[in-house]
Amino acid sequence: MIFDVELETMPREELEALQLRRLQSLVSRAYHNVPFYRRKFDEAGILPADIRSLKDLARLPFTMKQDMRDHYPFGLFAVPKDNVVRIHASSGTTGKATVVGYTKRDVKNWARLMARCLMAAGATSLDTVHNAYGYGLFTGGLGAHYGAEELGATIVPISGGGTNRQVQLLRDFEPTVICCTPSYMLVLIEAAEQAGIDIRKLPLRIGIFGAEPWTDEMRREIEERAGLTAIDIYGLSEIMGPGVAISCHEAQCGLHMFEDHFLPEIIDPETGTPLPPGSTGELVLTTLTKEAQPLIRYRTRDITSLNYVPCKCGRTHVRMQRVTGRSDDMLIIRGVNVFPSQIETILLETEGTAPHYQLIVDRQGNLDTLEVRAEVNERFFTDEIKGLQRLEGKIRKSIKEFLGVSTKVTLVEPRSIERSVGKAQRIVDLRKKQ
Amino acid sequence: MKCEQISIFLENRAGRLSEVTRVLAESQINIRALSLADTSDFGILRLIVSNFEKAKQVLKDNGFTVGRTTVVAVEVPDQPGGLHNILALLSTHGVNVEYMYAFVQQSGKNAVMIFRFDRTDQAIEILTQGGLKIIPGDVLYTM
Numbered sequence A: 001m002i003f004d005v006e007l008e009t010m011p012r013e014e015l016e017a018l019q020l021r022r023l024q025s026l027v028s029r030a031y032h033n034v035p036f037y038r039r040k041f042d043e044a045g046i047l048p049a050d051i052r053s054l055k056d057l058a059r060l061p062f063t064m065k066q067d068m069r070d071h072y073p074f075g076l077f078a079v080p081k082d083n084v085v086r087i088h089a090s091s092g093t094t095g096k097a098t099v100v101g102y103t104k105r106d107v108k109n110w111a112r113l114m115a116r117c118l119m120a121a122g123a124t125s126l127d128t129v130h131n132a133y134g135y136g137l138f139t140g141g142l143g144a145h146y147g148a149e150e151l152g153a154t155i156v157p158i159s160g161g162g163t164n165r166q167v168q169l170l171r172d173f174e175p176t177v178i179c180c181t182p183s184y185m186l187v188l189i190e191a192a193e194q195a196g197i198d199i200r201k202l203p204l205r206i207g208i209f210g211a212e213p214w215t216d217e218m219r220r221e222i223e224e225r226a227g228l229t230a231i232d233i234y235g236l237s238e239i240m241g242p243g244v245a246i247s248c249h250e251a252q253c254g255l256h257m258f259e260d261h262f263l264p265e266i267i268d269p270e271t272g273t274p275l276p277p278g279s280t281g282e283l284v285l286t287t288l289t290k291e292a293q294p295l296i297r298y299r300t301r302d303i304t305s306l307n308y309v310p311c312k313c314g315r316t317h318v319r320m321q322r323v324t325g326r327s328d329d330m331l332i333i334r335g336v337n338v339f340p341s342q343i344e345t346i347l348l349e350t351e352g353t354a355p356h357y358q359l360i361v362d363r364q365g366n367l368d369t370l371e372v373r374a375e376v377n378e379r380f381f382t383d384e385i386k387g388l389q390r391l392e393g394k395i396r397k398s399i400k401e402f403l404g405v406s407t408k409v410t411l412v413e414p415r416s417i418e419r420s421v422g423k424a425q426r427i428v429d430l431r432k433k434q
Numbered sequence B: 001m002k003c004e005q006i007s008i009f010l011e012n013r014a015g016r017l018s019e020v021t022r023v024l025a026e027s028q029i030n031i032r033a034l035s036l037a038d039t040s041d042f043g044i045l046r047l048i049v050s051n052f053e054k055a056k057q058v059l060k061d062n063g064f065t066v067g068r069t070t071v072v073a074v075e076v077p078d079q080p081g082g083l084h085n086i087l088a089l090l091s092t093h094g095v096n097v098e099y100m101y102a103f104v105q106q107s108g109k110n111a112v113m114i115f116r117f118d119r120t121d122q123a124i125e126i127l128t129q130g131g132l133k134i135i136p137g138d139v140l141y142t143m
């Protein structure tokens, strides 16, 4: 079923006309209400009236995460503070937090977009949603919460953490939908197994997973071990929060980006040049309807591609590939570009290791070293040294073959790599300290 | 005729081995035989214990990776060439020994060795026909 049939299945010509009208209005609002945008447009020699087609978008300057930090906390608001009804912020792990404001209409739009997501995932008002995204300044919890209420579903606002209690409520409240990060779903599966609860036998049938990069292999593993349909959701707090894009359960092939609200582009992360449809590069987003804090050509740092082929579910909105990495996360090991997600794929394809891993990058002399620490999977444990060494060798060989880098592979005990409730901390780069 | 051996995956970190012995001691489980095979990164601890099921459960509860392996306990005649004869007999029949270790007992003059074979059933047949004494699990666990 489709939540906003008219908008989600709008013929592309009409959709693009709507996008242009909204883009023109956005650029004008930003120019007149936000000193930062006025200065940037003036520097680039562009006036709002210069935006005559969607192609003109490429003439506008980019907005970076740093710009949000520089205008901390409310410098990018485009409306008087009185009109802002909610504020979210990211954890500022590498500096100042990034702050996002919402007007009443922004909150309403967000709820409707999340309701679209839930329905695209296969949920209806009859479902019960176990929402394990964190509530608070992080957008995940409240984003999914308002969407479920908009849909008319029953929401269990459990938030993150308290794993044993989560497992207990999955059994007792019989939710049919769960929202959390994919790595936390694996934590829940393991906790349920330890508590002797077979998640596959519970009514849980849909998992909506996002907020961190993951792979197809991980999706299949979750689907098999939890007995549910695993759906990708995409969003980022700077743009809105969860609900920017979602994969439909009919095709489960790429995430429909809600193009009546967000205008996507793919650029070369090195040069900033827009790339033709189908190319892989960095996703750049423009918010078409955000009132409180519109963003123009925001560089997400997420690596993906866009697919304009019509989808069998009937939605006409473009599908983005699942985010496979962040241009920030890219590791350069002896001159080779390595994304953690590539290593994850190899580990998952190698029987015997669970998808919990950690990458340790160091430098010995002038040479970068990469150690892959992978947890031995209980189900494939062999009591012979040579069996385990074969496993290490197999992983090392696959990484060398596919990525072209030599690594040290170390098998570690299950549950010895720290589990994160939010975004997984998978990389330890010791080079930065030197 | 077979025995159940517990195998435990251990990282080479200080204190992991004593963690295993502590968990077992607290559950009143006796270790009958023990062997540790290791590389620079990890080791595999192999144990024969007084109560297999209980040991497996408490180790799992304490977060260890635990496996079950079937091994064979053979009495080795206390005479020169006692072990050699056993190995030679198996080798002529094409049975390989994956690993072996000694079982320490208080009484009896013959030594007992724990063997892991690549073909367990065939090994038992050959050894029995060769007149060697195999000690059944339930006897071994309480020896």
Ligand SMILES: [Zn+2]
Pocket: A248, A250, A251, A256, A311, A312, A313, A314, A315
């Ligand atoms: Zn679709």
